[in-house]
Amino acid sequence: MNNRTYYNEILTEHNADPLHKHMIANPSKMLRGVNPSCGDDITLLINTDENGMITEGSYVGDGCAISQASADIMIDMIIGKSVDEALKLKDKFIKMIHGEASEEEIESLEEASALRDISHMPSRVKCAVLSWHTLEEMYKDK
Amino acid sequence: MSFDVYALRKEFPFFSEYKDLAYLDNGATSQRPQKVIDAVNEFYQKYNANPFRGLYDLSVEATDRYEAARRKAARFINADSENEIVFVRNATEALNLAAFSLGEMCVKEGDEIIISVCEHHSNMLPWRHMADRKKATVKYLFCKEDGSFSLDELKTLLTDKTKILAVTAMSNIFGRINDIKSMAELVHEKNAYIVADGSQSVPHSHTDVKALDCDFLAFSGHKMLGPMGIGVLYGKSRLLENMPPFLTGGEMIENVSLEEVTYAGIPHKFEAGTVNAGGAVGLAKAIDIIDDIGMDNIIKHEEALTKIAFEGLSDIPHVHILGSDDYKDHNGIITFKIDNVHPHDVSQILADNDIAVRAGHHCAEPLHRYLNIPSTTRASLMFYNTEEEIRRFIDCVKEIRPLMGFRD
Ligand SMILES: Cc1ncc(COP(=O)(O)O)c(C=O)c1O
Numbered sequence: 001m002n003n004r005t006y007y008n009e010i011l012t013e014h015n016a017d018p019l020h021k022h023m024i025a026n027p028s029k030m031l032r033g034v035n036p037s038c039g040d041d042i043t044l045l046i047n048t049d050e051n052g053m054i055t056e057g058s059y060v061g062d063g064c065a066i067s068q069a070s071a072d073i074m075i076d077m078i079i080g081k082s083v084d085e086a087l088k089l090k091d092k093f094i095k096m097i098h099g100e101a102s103e104e105e106i107e108s109l110e111e112a113s114a115l116r117d118i119s120h121m122p123s124r125v126k127c128a129v130l131s132w133h134t135l136e137e138m139y140k141d142k
Numbered sequence: 143m144s145f146d147v148y149a150l151r152k153e154f155p156f157f158s159e160y161k162d163l164a165y166l167d168n169g170a171t172s173q174r175p176q177k178v179i180d181a182v183n184e185f186y187q188k189y190n191a192n193p194f195r196g197l198y199d200l201s202v203e204a205t206d207r208y209e210a211a212r213r214k215a216a217r218f219i220n221a222d223s224e225n226e227i228v229f230v231r232n233a234t235e236a237l238n239l240a241a242f243s244l245g246e247m248c249v250k251e252g253d254e255i256i257i258s259v260c261e262h263h264s265n266m267l268p269w270r271h272m273a274d275r276k277k278a279t280v281k282y283l284f285c286k287e288d289g290s291f292s293l294d295e296l297k298t299l300l301t302d303k304t305k306i307l308a309v310t311a312m313s314n315i316f317g318r319i320n321d322i323k324s325m326a327e328l329v330h331e332k333n334a335y336i337v338a339d340g341s342q343s344v345p346h347s348h349t350d351v352k353a354l355d356c357d358f359l360a361f362s363g364h365k366m367l368g369p370m371g372i373g374v375l376y377g378k379s380r381l382l383e384n385m386p387p388f389l390t391g392g393e394m395i396e397n398v399s400l401e402e403v404t405y406a407g408i409p410h411k412f413e414a415g416t417v418n419a420g421g422a423v424g425l426a427k428a429i430d431i432i433d434d435i436g437m438d439n440i441i442k443h444e445e446a447l448t449k450i451a452f453e454g455l456s457d458i459p460h461v462h463i464l465g466s467d468d469y470k471d472h473n474g475i476i477t478f479k480i481d482n483v484h485p486h487d488v489s490q491i492l493a494d495n496d497i498a499v500r501a502g503h504h505c506a507e508p509l510h511r512y513l514n515i516p517s518t519t520r521a522s523l524m525f526y527n528t529e530e531e532i533r534r535f536i537d538c539v540k541e542i543r544p545l546m547g548f549r550d
Contacts, residue, residue: 007491007545016482016547038486038502039516062516064484065546124490 006121007065010114014069019076020058021068027056033134035126040067044075044134052083064127066118071131073111083139090132097128145439151526153177153431164497164531169314169342169475169504169522171364174428181427182369185420193419194393194410208419211426212409215374218429219340219359220350226382228375228409229422233341234264236360236375237308239412240337241268243385244358248335249305251277256299258283258291258309259512260316263505265339265360269308283309284512289316289465293324304334311359312343315506315520316465317448317475319343326355335381341365345524346444346473348437351376363421367428372421375412382408389414440525444474447523447532451476454536459550460543464518474523477504480539483546485519491545492519495538497531 027045034041040063047056057075061068074093078086093112095101099119106113118128151157156165156173165173185207191200193208209224216224230236249255255273257266259282273280281299285291296307307329312319322338329336337358340349344359345366351359358381363372377385387394387405391414396404405411432440452469455461460481465471480488489501499521503510510517521535 006494007487009547012545012547062484064486064490066487121490124486127486 006117006124008114010073010111011065011069014072014076014111015065018068018072020072021060022058023060024056024058027058029138031134031138032061033130033137035063035067035130038064038127040064040127040130042067042071042131042134044071044131044138046135046138048083054078054081054083054086059131063130064124066115066124066127067130070112070115070128073114074131074135077110077112078135083142086135087139087142090136093132094129097125145435145443147443147526147528150435151528154526155179157526162496164527164534166521166523166527166531166535167498167500168365168524168527169520170500171370172345172367172524173526174367174369174424175431177431178367178369178424178427182420182424185423192416194417204419208417208422211422214426214429218349218433219344219374219376220352221376222352223379225408226351226376226379228377228382228412229417230373230375230412231371231418232362232364232373233339233360234362234373236373237265237337237339238268239375239388240358240360240377241272241308242388243412244306244335244337244381245272245276247381247385249273249276249278252303253278253305254281254301254303255279256281256283256296256304256307256309258285258307260285260289260313260506260509261308261310262314262339262341263507264341265308265310265337266508269306278305279303283307285316285509288467288471289313289318291320291325293321293328296325296328300328300332300334302332304329304332306334307336308339309336310339310342311349311354311356312340312347312473313465314342314475314504314522315477315509315518317342317472317477317522318465319347319471319473322354322356326357330355342473342475345432347441357381363425363428366425367431368425369421372418372425374425379408382412387411387414391415393417435525443525444523445470447527447529448472448474448476450529450532451521451523451536454532455539458536458540460548461539464513464515475520476522477518477520478539479515479518480542482548483542485517487546488519488539488542491542492535492538495534497535497538499535 029046032043042061059071153175191204193205212224212227215227326336335357338356340359340361344361359376364370394414449469464477485501
């Protein structure tokens with residue numbers, strides 16, 4: 001097998017051994033996101049405190065490794081951040097997936113930068129952005 | 143002609159264009175030999191005129207070539223007469239034609255249509271659509287885990303109200319060739335009709351519509367070395383004669399006045415508008431090439447490759463092949479799943495390693511739901527595939543779970 005593959009270790013670890021794939025009791029927000037064409041299906045669960053800080057987060061669902069790892073990495077990054085900061089990360093992530101982010105922006109995405117090569121795989125873009133778009137939907141009235 | 147796969151591959155420009163690609167998505171569409179491409183070109187360069195419409199030599203020549211293709215297709219499936227061959231765009235159009243026109247001819251409110259659960263959407267939705275229109279009932283013939291059907295179950299579904307059984311001659315998921323002949327006998331006892339989907343069976347097995355005694359058979363040229371945009375609906379002439387047309391317009395009439403119309407005879411009654419003569423000529427060339435290679439040789443080589451693929455994949459832990467556990471029932475189609483790895487990741491990793499397969503539900507979503515599997519990966523072979531390609535495919539599948547971070 002050659003190594004021309006986009007499945008790096010960060011991605012496969014978050015997929016095979018997710019940190020945040022479980023339910024949480026009484027989330028303050030819960031939203032399902034689906035890619036009908038390929039069947040990726042995740043539900044995000046988020047808890048925030050009175051100051052708008054994300055105190056708890058998780059997801060459940062099924063889908064390809066890219067959609068699942070992307071969700072796991074996202075949750076890991078946004079816990080402990082404010083919703084505003086989380087939405088800023090979302091903007092950067094989507095920019096990266098569309099191949100428009102600077103090196104600096106990509107670096108600031110930490111583990112999520114492991115998905116940067118998806119920008120060369122048009123057919124998998126929607127898998128990578130599903131959880132981030134769901135997060136955006138969740139707070140669109142904010 | 144002896145079988146030399148590497149010599150055969152030289153006839154296909156695709157393989158010199160993509161030297162490193164193992165193309166294992168032949169169930170979706172096959173590759174085309176240069177001779178087929180040349181035959182289509184030659185038609186448009188030398189014989190191009192609208193068939194049937196002119197009395198000048200060129201139009202007559204174009205008509206002759208189109209009709210010669212029809213005779214070739216008739217002979218290829220052992221039809222009684224070329225009038226039983228209706229040229230259409232593809233199997234999907236053939237099945238829509240059959241559903242519409244046969245529905246108009248014989249289905250009324252309260253009648254029953256039986257569809258197998260294994261059908262491609264193309265042999266399911268036209269019948270459901272027609273049944274809705276006619277207020278007829280749809281019943282499903284379910285398969286066993288190995289993909290086979292029980293004739294006893296079919297018997298219990300058949301009633302005096304049954305009008306049609308729609309069933310595939312070879313499943314695009316399991317690869318199994320179904321016993322159309324025995325099903326036809328049971329269906330005919332009830333004076334109903336059987337419509338077989340030959341999309342997968344015609345390119346990979348001997349087809350004899352007389353021996354099968356099926357009333358209709360649909361197939362596409364593009365899965366059997368022919369061009370895209372040409373397909374066939376075979377129908378018994380006595381039925382085609384009694385069925386109303388599907389599309390109306392030019393070329394399918396005898397006389398039209400402002401008050402009345404008499405339709406042309408079969409098969410032209412079903413071929414409204416300018417026909418795909420270039421496509422038909424290409425299909426005829428494809429049939430010549432298959433005949434030259436020999437269907438027996440094709441079956442033998444495909445069976446040998448199927449055995450290697452089936453045994454290789456069966457030996458890999460956490461890999462599960464759908465359908466029969468005998469490779470002989472697979473006819474070049476290996477649909478599988480890998481524990482905890484999504485089919486889209488499987489096909490992506492294979493693609494990253496220059497192996498083309500298909501992932502998803504392969505246009506058989508009801509079957510996937512029935513089997514309770516959201517989606518699968520499918521490798522589908524053709525006689526021009528090589529043992530080396532199959533071994534490379536097996537080796538790559540072996541690496542997928544480790545690559546995805548699973549250690550057992
Ligand atoms: C069993 C079966 N039926 C019908 C079809 C539809 O063929 P087409 O898209 O050429 O109409 C296919 C192929 O996609 C098939 O595998």
